[in-house]
Amino acid sequence: MVGTVGRISDLPKVISVDDHVIEPAHLFETWLPSRHREQGPRPFAAGIGDLQYVGGKYRFTTDPDGQLTDWWEYEGQIFPYKRVIAAVGFSRDEMTLDGITREQMRRGCWDPKARLEDMDLNHVEASLCFPTFPRFCGQTFAEAQDKELALACVRAYNDWMVEEWCGDSGGRLIPLCLIPLWDVDLAVAEIHRNAARGVRAVTFSEIPTHLGLPSIHSGFWGPFFAACEETGTVVNMHIGSSSQMPAASPDAPPAVQAALSFNNAMASMTDFLFSGVLVKFPRLKLAYSEGQMGWIPYILERADNVWREHRAWSGVRDLIPEPPSTYYYRQIFCCFFRDKHGVASIDTVGVDNATFETDYPHVDSTWPHTKEVAAEHVVGLSEEVAYKILRGNAIRMLGLPFDEHQASVTVG
Template identity: 55%
Template sequence: MNPVPTAGPTAELPLVVSVDDHVVEPPDVWTSRLPARHRDTGPRVVRATCRTEHVTANTVKYHFGGDGPETDWWVYEDLHKPIPQVVACVGFPRESLTMAPIRYAEMRPGCHDPAARLADMDLNHTEMSLCFPTFPRFCGQAFLEAKDRDLAMLGVRAYNDWMIEEWCGGSGGRLLPLCLIPLWDPVAAAAEVRRNAARGCRAVAFTELPANLGLPSVHDPDRHWDPFFAACDETGTVVCMHIGSSSRMPVTSPDAPEGVRMALTFANAQYSLVDWLMSGVLARFPRLRIAYSEGQIGWMPFVLERVDNIFRHSAAWAGLDPAITELPSSYAAGRVFGCFFEDDFGVLSREAVGIERITFETDYPHQDSTWPRTREILERIAGMVGPEDLHRIARGNALDMLGLV
């Protein structure tokens, strides 16, 4: 482990443990792992032409076989999905980024090859990385939406086997596994959490706002999610929620420019944290930890203050779960984590945010990635914080969150 630096921006900088990066799955993830009878129906990559249609300022539609260049398509049941350049764009000038598809041959190899990823991490002052999926989407929505649930379950398990054995297996612990669950079955989800925890996985992807996916919310009176939450609580598996994992990004109006949506990406994480703090889940599962990816951190102090004030002044009619017997913010201590790549206000407000809950991301290979400038960013942060806080932000809190210390 990298030592704590001794002083200021010129001191030795701690190597980063990034809690939000992404992997573009190699084309053979499912064709090499699914039973032979399913390899022509499970997720697979085919080559075909694509016409890219900009429907609105915030909506792009891809036409399989349309009048356009050839690209690589993921095909699964009725789904035909290319890979937009902006999600595999490291190495490209920012001014050239588009939503047009990109072929595997055009990507930087670190997008999908673990050895190349480690080399790119070395170039980016990064020791460890936790990666969310691309084709299945941030919490496996592609499998939730599939018609054949048996095949979808096999697809989830195949992804997790590949993630643990191939993507992370040869990395010497530098690539950290983040697994999926069958979102449609909380009992099977609990079993999958325990199966992967036994293999060293301590992070699972979940949706920030389940109701947006047609699933019961964390407020469900029948405790729908309790088997899954209990398995995470028991195994020390962190529930990781990426912005967009509810398949709906906040935007003010259909004709708002893309910049409006980009400015509001934190909002779903904000809504989700209020849900969790006022649902009683964290009170009922006292070891359960949750983490918000790419939501930034500057908004967190107000949410904590607001829910506490509601508990103090309005608990009699606020309809809160009776399990909440203390200030809602008290359940967040040491158990709720945020992460940022660009949030000076959050860093300067770190005591109000809670220094113990701040983690860092490089977001490789997305359009917001700090690659290969992460060392420069750490140097700038070092000018705002002391060495101990810098160490906690860059790596210490992430290692604690994942049970690696």
């Protein structure tokens, strides 16, 4: 490919590496083994009551006089769907924390056929979707008391994801599966079970210690990383997959969290660069979802400087044999949807490391204007670079059966 992208008509179709799905009410009734269905997650509708924002987390109650909302009940805990997570089709002033039912949502939030239609409207060819009720890496099940039931729920979700959500999409809906975070041997088994049916993406916590799990430095996750490397399964870490979002003060408004949402991705990536994990598993691929990328040039510079200047005391002299940026360019993918600073630094961010997302159906989503938003970001870039960041890198990262004659292998 030659020349630069100057017209919106030149734009290749997007492959989005970060979207979301609202689970249909029948999911667990259909996909859980019959012996678990009575105790499994139960959908119900009720009015939504008070909202509290405590320690960076939202707490809700039901209220018979409140706005009708679709919920899940699981082990005595209740989880409402809110308008901000099913925001497509609403005006900006309507994208609130009010409750919402599936009938009030745009159907593409939870119906795969309608999702494909919305992707067609949005210049999107393929999409990788994170869970909602299970939370971004399955924390809902990791926190459950009955781990036998929780494991059944993880497997049921994955079966639904592979067979129902993605099954009839012709490869356009890309399966993203969960693992039982509380047991690494079970996690390895689930990686292999899903890889055997073509799954190449799993969701994981950006900072496991925030969930009360062992750190990536502990060695605990070694078998999981080995299984992902062996099967070509990409480890996808969404902002908020540690159940915490950064804020400067405990009583700061949610806007502070929204503005600082990239911080966890930045912290997680730095953790991995100095962990030795990417040295030990040189074919392991990590993907940071919804973290944007404008911050990456500085953190790579800083990490390399620390490695070079502080190696005598910083604990990485013998652990990290090459500058940390080496492992980033070899094994890590970032993604963006509104980040012109990142695009302006694309040579340092990495033309082979950046991918694109639409965040459908969240409040940040570029739907239905993704083509225009993407065009604003890639104008003036070469056709080759625009192709890579809008679809080519995602194809290579996930091993997708698109454009094989155009995909060049640099990372992974």
